[in-house]
Amino acid sequence: MKTTRVKDFMEDHIEMIPAMATLQDAARKMEEADCGFLPVGTPGKPEGIITDRDIGIRAVARGKDPAKEKVKDYMTHSIHTCAKNLTLEEAASLMNEKKVGRLVVQDESGKACGVLSFGR
Numbered sequence: 001m002k003t004t005r006v007k008d009f010m011e012d013h014i015e016m017i018p019a020m021a022t023l024q025d026a027a028r029k030m031e032e033a034d035c036g037f038l039p040v041g042t043p044g045k046p047e048g049i050i051t052d053r054d055i056g057i058r059a060v061a062r063g064k065d066p067a068k069e070k071v072k073d074y075m076t077h078s079i080h081t082c083a084k085n086l087t088l089e090e091a092a093s094l095m096n097e098k099k100v101g102r103l104v105v106q107d108e109s110g111k112a113c114g115v116l117s118f119g120r
Contacts, residue, residue, distance in 0.1 A: 005087060006085070006086045006087075006105055007085065007114075010084065010105045012114040014039065014114055015029055015035065015038055016046070016112065017040055019040050019041065019070070019071050020071070020072060021070070022067055023059055023066035023070070024066040025071075026050050027052070027055055030052055036051055036052040036053070037051050038051075039104050039115070040072070040075045044111050047075070047079070048076050049076050049104075055074065059074050080095075080104070081103060081106050083105070083106055083108075084113060091103060102116065102117040103116045
């Protein structure tokens with residue numbers, strides 16, 4: 001029986017945002033992609049993540065202007081990754097250990113090639 005791998009369930013159309021983009025740019029990109037999470041950086045060099053919650057709680061709720069504020073100032077700098085050939089069981093264990101619901105998936109060369117998440 002074939003073991004189910006991350007690559008079989010990941011979202012392989014990965015949207016990323018540069019750290020110098022505005023929060024408004026990030027929110028628009030999330031809306032277009034119908035997601036609440038974007039890796040920050042480039043596929044070859046992910047620097048962190050930004051979520052819709054980061055934008056809402058860390059910036060908007062504190063009176064910051066999303067059109068002026070930069071992603072780099074509100075993103076989470078730690079990024080949790082996994083290999084695309086990891087089993088789903090191993091990925092779920094990693095998510096549980098790290099207490100996260102999303103992992104950036106990397107190919108054999110370490111380049112971001114997808115996202116694995118629970119829910120949307």
